[in-house]
Amino acid sequence: MSNDAKRLLxxxxxxxxxxxxxxxxxxxxxxxxxxxxxxxxxxxxxVSPSRSIFHCFGCGKGGNxxxxxxxxxxxxxxxxxxxxxxxxxxxxxxxxxxxxxAKEEKDLARKALxxxxxxxxxxxxxxxxxxxxxxxxxxxxxxxxxxxxxxxPGESFLxxxxxxxxxLSEKPGVIAALTDAxxxxxxxxxxYYQRFFGRLLFPIFNTEGKIAAFGGRILESKENxxxxxxxxxxxxxxxxxxxxxxxxxxxxxxxxxxCVIVEGYFDVLGLYQIGIENVxxxxxxxxxxSQVKLLRRFTDKVVLFLDSDTAGIDAAYRSLSLLxxxxxxxxxxxxxxKEKTDPFDIAMRDGIEAYTLIDSAISELDFxxxxxxxxxxxxxxxxxxxxxxxxxxxxxKQLTSEVDRVEYLKSAASVLGLDTKVLQKDFSRYIAxxxxxxxxxxxxxxxVNKSVEKAKLRREREVLYLFLKFPELWTEPAFxxxxxxxxxxxxxxxxxxxxxxxxxxxxxxxxxxxxxxxxEDPGLESEVAGLLIEFSDFDKITLPSARLxxxxxxxxxxxxGLSSRRDALQQKLQAEERLPGGAPNQIVAELTDLNARxxxxxxxxxxxxx
Numbered sequence: 001m002s003n004d005a006k007r008l009l010x011x012x013x014x015x016x017x018x019x020x021x022x023x024x025x026x027x028x029x030x031x032x033x034x035x036x037x038x039x040x041x042x043x044x045x046x047v048s049p050s051r052s053i054f055h056c057f058g059c060g061k062g063g064n065x066x067x068x069x070x071x072x073x074x075x076x077x078x079x080x081x082x083x084x085x086x087x088x089x090x091x092x093x094x095x096x097x098x099x100x101x102a103k104e105e106k107d108l109a110r111k112a113l114x115x116x117x118x119x120x121x122x123x124x125x126x127x128x129x130x131x132x133x134x135x136x137x138x139x140x141x142x143x144x145x146x147x148x149x150x151x152x153p154g155e156s157f158l159x160x161x162x163x164x165x166x167x168l169s170e171k172p173g174v175i176a177a178l179t180d181a182x183x184x185x186x187x188x189x190x191x192y193y194q195r196f197f198g199r200l201l202f203p204i205f206n207t208e209g210k211i212a213a214f215g216g217r218i219l220e221s222k223e224n225x226x227x228x229x230x231x232x233x234x235x236x237x238x239x240x241x242x243x244x245x246x247x248x249x250x251x252x253x254x255x256x257x258x259c260v261i262v263e264g265y266f267d268v269l270g271l272y273q274i275g276i277e278n279v280x281x282x283x284x285x286x287x288x289x290s291q292v293k294l295l296r297r298f299t300d301k302v303v304l305f306l307d308s309d310t311a312g313i314d315a316a317y318r319s320l321s322l323l324x325x326x327x328x329x330x331x332x333x334x335x336x337x338k339e340k341t342d343p344f345d346i347a348m349r350d351g352i353e354a355y356t357l358i359d360s361a362i363s364e365l366d367f368x369x370x371x372x373x374x375x376x377x378x379x380x381x382x383x384x385x386x387x388x389x390x391x392x393x394x395x396x397k398q399l400t401s402e403v404d405r406v407e408y409l410k411s412a413a414s415v416l417g418l419d420t421k422v423l424q425k426d427f428s429r430y431i432a433x434x435x436x437x438x439x440x441x442x443x444x445x446x447x448v449n450k451s452v453e454k455a456k457l458r459r460e461r462e463v464l465y466l467f468l469k470f471p472e473l474w475t476e477p478a479f480x481x482x483x484x485x486x487x488x489x490x491x492x493x494x495x496x497x498x499x500x501x502x503x504x505x506x507x508x509x510x511x512x513x514x515x516x517x518x519x520e521d522p523g524l525e526s527e528v529a530g531l532l533i534e535f536s537d538f539d540k541i542t543l544p545s546a547r548l549x550x551x552x553x554x555x556x557x558x559x560x561g562l563s564s565r566r567d568a569l570q571q572k573l574q575a576e577e578r579l580p581g582g583a584p585n586q587i588v589a590e591l592t593d594l595n596a597r598x599x600x601x602x603x604x605x606x607x608x609x610x
Contacts, residue, residue: 004092005066008084014052014065017087021072021251036072036254037061073207074297086208108170109177109235113211115165116183119158120149120201127152129200132219136266137348142273145248149201151194151216158184158194181213182231196229202244202265204231204283207294209247213237215265215283226502228264230283240288243280243295244268250298252277258301260358261287261319262343263312267305270344274351276358287319292326301329303361307342308335311495314488317371320364321398331361334370365408368395373415385416389423393430458534460490461527463553465535466546467497469509474501479550484557489527559601566594 015024015031024031024047035045035056044058055062061071069080085092091103124130124143129150133143151157158178166174175192178184184192199216206212213231221227231237245268253259260279262268271279282291295302304319306312316332323330335341335357347354362370369392373379377388389412396408409427413420463483467473474480480498485491541549569591 004081004085008081008088008090009052009065011090012065012084012088013049014054014068015047015049017065017084018047018054018068035059035061083208086210105173105177106235108173109181110210112174112177113181113183113213113236115174116158116178116214117147117149117203117211119161120151121147122149123152124148124150128219132200136344137273138269139273142269145272146245146269147203149203151196151199151201153198154194157197159192177235181234181236183214199229204237204242204244205247206236206242207247207250211236212242213239215244217265229502238290239283241290241294242283243291244283245272246280246294246298249278249280253298257299258303259295259299260303260305263306263315264342264344267343270347271305271354274347274354276347276354287322289322289326292322292328296326296328300327301331303331303333303358305333305343305358305361308337308339310484311491312342313371313375314491315495316367317488318492320367321395324364324398330364332364332367333357333361334367365411368392368408369411369415373412379416389416389426390430393427396427397431457487457490459553460485460487461531462535462538463550464490464494465531465538466541466550467494468532469538469541470543470546471501472543473546473550474498476547476550479554483550483554484561493527555601555604559598562594562598562601566591566598569594 018024019031022033022036022045024033025043029048029050031047031049032043033045033047034040034043035058037056038059040058045054045056047054053062053064054068063071065084066077066080069075069083070077073080073083075083081092084090089107127150129148130143133148162171162174175184179186179192182195185195186192196214196216198220199218202215202217203211204213204215213234213236215228215230217228218225230239233239244265249259256278258278260271260276262271262279262281264281268279268281280295282288302323304316306316320330320332343354346357372388372392372395376391378384379388392408392412396405399405399408405427406424409423410420413423416423464485483494485494569587572587
């Protein structure tokens with residue numbers, strides 16, 4: 001046994017650690033409780049303080065404290081040592097013997113963040129942040145559970161309190177730690193300012209329940225001001241390895257045997273308030289492999305309950321493969337309502353509806369059937385059907401089980417009204433490299449649609465490139481409100497980089513390779529690398545020219561949307577005209593309005609100089 005393991009086992013009473021997760025009662029020389037590793041009604045889980053061991057007479061699991069951590073948190077031996085080291089404050093020799101200064105800096109950073117957390121919680125009562133929470137229906141119990149706070153707008157709020165809480169020798173280190181953690185920002189003219197000023201503050205805890213970072217929400221919408229910002233990466237905070245609320249939700253996740261995944265802070269608050277405690281949120285648009293690995297410690301089942309808008313649906317789609325590869329089975333909430341809603345609004349409006357939506361979440365298979373054959377494509381048209389089959393085949397190709405592949409193809413054949421053997425034959429040809437079965441269009445001139453789709457994809461990638469090259473474009477409200485991408489990977493990347501800009505992060509365009517490393521998705525990394533190479537000839541483009549290009553793109557997308565609606569109405573009109581009584585007047589009127597709107601948008605493009 002290593003020296004680290006010996007020191008930790010000698011220093012940490014096994015009963016005090018285990019009682020954090022399992023209620024124990026004294027019975028003779030030992031403590032007893034319900035086993036955390038299997039379901040039981042009569043306590044058979046025993047802890048012996050004198051021997052520093054545990055054993056369950058029901059399932060047979062047992063060992064020392066390190067064994068408990070490894071089994072309870074589903075971690076390796078070194079990871080268990082790290083957890084116990086963080087819990088006890090006892091440094092690991094292997095970690096810190098070569099760099100004791102690193103431990104001192106980390107300890108001071110933790111102390112500084114915990115102090116800030118307490119200070120900002122104190123000023124919540126009577127603040128605009130509390131009034132905002134009350135106006136949205138958040139109750140006192142929820143506020144207390146999440147430890148919400150408020151950052152007053154005063155310039156010197158923290159500075160005045162620093163001297164009262166830290167010695168003169170500690171103060172420089174505390175300021176450095178708070179700057180590294182993104183709590184303080186450094187002015188070019190000298191001095192510091194509160195980075196989250198005027199915001200409702202959400203503390204972010206690591207898996208062990210220790211403060212690691214903060215998130216802040218603006219209380220009054222302001223032009224060119226991000227609604228949410230998060231702490232940047234720091235000594236204590238690695239965004240891709242943290243899930244909001246996991247430290248509090250872990251017991252509820254174990255109890256329910258699954259976890260609900262939502263997008264944002266308020267979504268977690270809303271579901272928790274109506275009794276759904278097994279809920280967490282990634283601190284970004286999509287999962288990372290590290291977050292999936294972290295979640296896998298506690299469950300192998302999740303329900304994705306994301307916003308019902310385009311970004312939310314595409315995020316769910318992108319997350320499924322990553323979850324599957326990480327050994328997690330996912331279901332997805334699909335809302336039938338045309339109204340764009342998020343979990344918080346649903347929970348506040350009708351808690352029963354939120355429970356119903358989670359209970360009726362559909363499997364990965366059913367989601368892909370809905371996504372490709374209803375949401376993304378019009379399979380009443382031969383071109384739409386072929387496009388849907390191609391996307392679906394790409395997903396089926398990723399499945400490693402032949403049984404799963406057969407089931408997926410059988411289900412798709414049923415939706416499409418095809419013989420399963422026909423679809424299986426086409427799939428075999430497709431994965432063998434024959435793309436012709438899904439790349440043809442309805443018209444004989446199949447190359448036309450293919451070239452159009454290729455041009456649209458290139459245009460979307462070009463626009464994303466311009467946003468990466470010119471961060472000033474992220475401050476254009478009209479662009480951010482109206483921009484829309486049809487390609488899921490481009491849409492996901494756009495929202496990913498937008499969130500980082502909102503969090504106050506900046507990057508050197510010439511060092512985009514460094515930024516790519518945080519994507520943790522080989523497909524997305526390849527996408528970014530590809531567009532950086534493809535559009536390298538754009539290096540001489542200026543900001544005004546880039547702004548005009550994006551403006552043209554936004555208007556063109558509007559025209560495409562209106563034209564698609566017009567085409568659908570014209571088909572409906574033709575069908576209605578064949579019925580007795582002719583076409584309804586409202587269809588004709590709507591078509592007239594659409595034609596006028598399309599004409600106006602086309603005029604806009606003529607006046608936008610290239």
